[in-house]
Amino acid sequence: MGVNKSRAIGIGTCRKLIHRQFLARNLECFVRNISSIFGAHQVSFKLTKEQERIVEAVNDPSRPNVTVVGYAGAAKTTTMLSVAKRKDEDQLTGSAFFFNKAMADDMARKIKTDRIVGLSSSTLHSLAYRDQARRFGNRVGKPIYARDILKAVPVEGSYLQKLQRFMTPNAKAYLGLKSLSTFCHSDDAKFTDKHLSLGDYAIHDGAxxxxxxxxxxxRRIAEFAMNLDNGLGMNHDVYLKNYIEGVCDGRYQGPGGQxxxxxxxQDSNGITMKFMRHMASEGRQIIVAGDPNQQIYRWRGSVNAMDRLKTDIRLELTQSFRFGQAIAxxxxxxxxxxxxEVSLKGAPGRVSTINGRRSDGDMAVICRTNAGIVESLKIMLDQGRTCYAPRAQQILDEVLDVIDLQNGIKASRTALRIFKDYDDFESNVEDGATEFLMLLNLCEEYGTTLLTRLLHDSMHPKDGAVTLLTxxxxKGLEFDNVILGSDFPDERKFYDLPHDIQLDEMRLLYVAMTRAKFNLDMRQVPLLLDVCGVGRSGRAAARFGS
Incomplete structure (x- = not known):
């Protein structure tokens, strides 16, 4: 059989394409792109009755606002594309917004592939950035550092009687910037004490x-940062807040379309919900899709948006196209x-196992933290396994910056550039820069030399490599085989947590376990074994419902 030379591609190009599509977090898009290279035609997809019901409801002449609860692997995106195709037939235009750029870009590719002319796709941040950059220039998107805030907003340190320690101005500035983020994520117009962020201090008696x-x-830091004449950068939180408030009060123009x-x-927050409510008040039809059980960014300001944003109709997608009935x-x-109270339906014809024999396909180890990734990396590499950690480059850059600081060299690769030297790094972590605490602990536990080797050996995707990620x-990915890491909370720690944190951890486990297509190994997470009613021995090919 001859090869069409016009469509011939080299191995190097294939590798780049594989890597790019992996980062784009969508295997279906990867298959479509490969198909287009070799001239394959688009395959039609027959909608389920649940999907047909959603398409009909959204396209009712009364134009109701609709909430779609799509559980893991239930083809929400395919359903939304079908909705847009019907809108195209009626010559209606609209916009799709995502909270992740890779997902927004993937949707844009699918819109192009399906020849949908009336729908655009982007993140809400990119829409805001385009508007705000025209108004405020290169300040937009630049981070705000504590050291810059302290130059403009005088802050005195305080002695904490209950904790018997001194809180430095730097520590207060860090908490002030965290509080700024909390305020920006809310739908409030004015900063109050309810926006205060206490970081790790929140769990102490002296909170x-x-x-x-x-x-x-x-309060003074937040007010200064939101004063757009301050000459400082406008980070992602600030320019998005300013844009949406401007759209809602009529200063700025929102997106067009019907x-x-x-x-x-489910990953939305107060300011995003304010935007959607305002669009609805202007006569736009609102369709929101997501899975409340995959709300895993509450620590970043997301709220229970699927329930808090009231719509006219609420419909569900319970049919998974990813995994079989055992995992369902x-x-x-x-x-x-x-x-x-829902029972998911597995993909027709797909057999999945729990703690069973692994299939011949790809495999991922999904951990709770970066520390779990490093621990699993060491074990796997010591066993001679080939590994790929998508976040290895990011963590390695941080480790290299730590090495520079230890050697008296200014950090230049990551956010560690804000520190003068290693002592400054350590003291700031102790004073409240807790986002760097895990990095400091990793460097102390493994040493920077071993960390550098582990991360360097797992930076690039390779054939047959085990993927390690948090x-x-x-989220948004799928693998033939999934092993859950050992760093999820055990039963004793889990039930000692506040109830809202228990919910966060269980949602995170739900996301991790539903990445599996054929085999899910959760023997390292006794908590999940008990919740799912699976024996800890995990007999080979054990199945639910058999």
């Missing part, structure tokens, strides 16, 4: 004293623990 000591400085789709809406049953048990970064 009330910390709040009293930081209330005034956090309808808006908000996908992955296990996921349903977790959903019931989370308060959902549950947060696994």
């Amino acid at each position: 009330g004293e910390v709040a009293d000591k930081t209330s005034e400085s956090s 309808y808006l789709i908000g996908d992955e809406f 049953d296990a996921a349903s048990q977790v959903l019931r623990w989370l308060g959902n 549950a947060h970064s696994s």
Whole structure:
């Protein structure tokens, strides 16, 4: 059989394409792109009755606002594309908004492939950035550092009686910037004490004293940062907040079109919901899709948006196209623990196992933290396994910056550039820069030399490599075989956590376990074994419902 030379591609190009599509977090898009290279035609997809019901409801002449609860692997994106095709037939235009650029770009490619002319796709941040950059120039998108804030907003340190320690001005500035983020994520027009962020101080008995000591400085920092004549950068939170408030009060122009789709809406926050409500008040039809049980960014300001944004109709997608009934049953048990009386349906004809024999396809180890990734990397590489960690380059850059700081060299690759030297780095972590605490602990536990080797050996995708990633970064991906890491909370720690944190952790487990297509190995997570009713021995090919 001859090869069409015009479509011949080299191995190097293939590798780049594979890597690019992996980062784009969408295997279906990868298949479509490969098909287009070799001239394959688009395959038609028959909608389920659940999907047909959604398409009909959205396209009713009364143009109701609709909430679509699509559980893991239930083809929400395919459903939204079908909605847009019908809108195209009626010559209606709209915009789809995502909270992740890779997902927005993937949707844009699918829109182009399906020849949908009336729908655009982007993140809400990119829409805001384009508007704000025209108005405020290169300040837009630049970070705001504590050191710059302290130059403009005088802050005095405070002694904490209950904790018996001194809180430096730098520590207060860090909490002030965290409080700024909390305010920007809200739909409030004015900063109040309810926006205070206490970081790790929140879990201590002295939290009330910390709040009293930081209330005034956090308010002044937030007000200064939101004063757009301050000459500082406008970080992502600030310019998005300013744009949406401007759209809502009539200063700025919002997107055009007759309808808006908000996908992955469970990760929304107060300011995004304010935007959608305003669009609805102007007569736009609102369609929001997501899975409330995959709300895993509450720590970043996301709220229970799927329930808080009231719409006219609420419909569900319970048919998974990713995994078989065994994994569907296990996921349903977790959903019931989370308060959902729903039974997911597995993909027709697909056999999945729990703790069973691994299939011949790809494999991922999904961990709770970067520390879990490093621990699993060491074990796998010591066993002679080939590994790929998508976040290895990011962590390696941070480790290299730590090495530079230790050697008296200014860090230049990452956010560690804000520190003068290694002592400054350590003291700031102790004073409240807790986002760097795990990095400091990793460097102390493994040493920078071993860390550098582990991360360097796992930076690039390779044939047959085991993929190692966190549950947060696994969202939107799928693998033939999934092993859950050992760094998820054990039963004792889990039930000692506040109830809202328990919910966060269980949602994270739900996301991680539903990345699996054929085999899910959760023997390292006793908590999940108990919730799902699986014996800890994990007999080979054990199945639910058999």
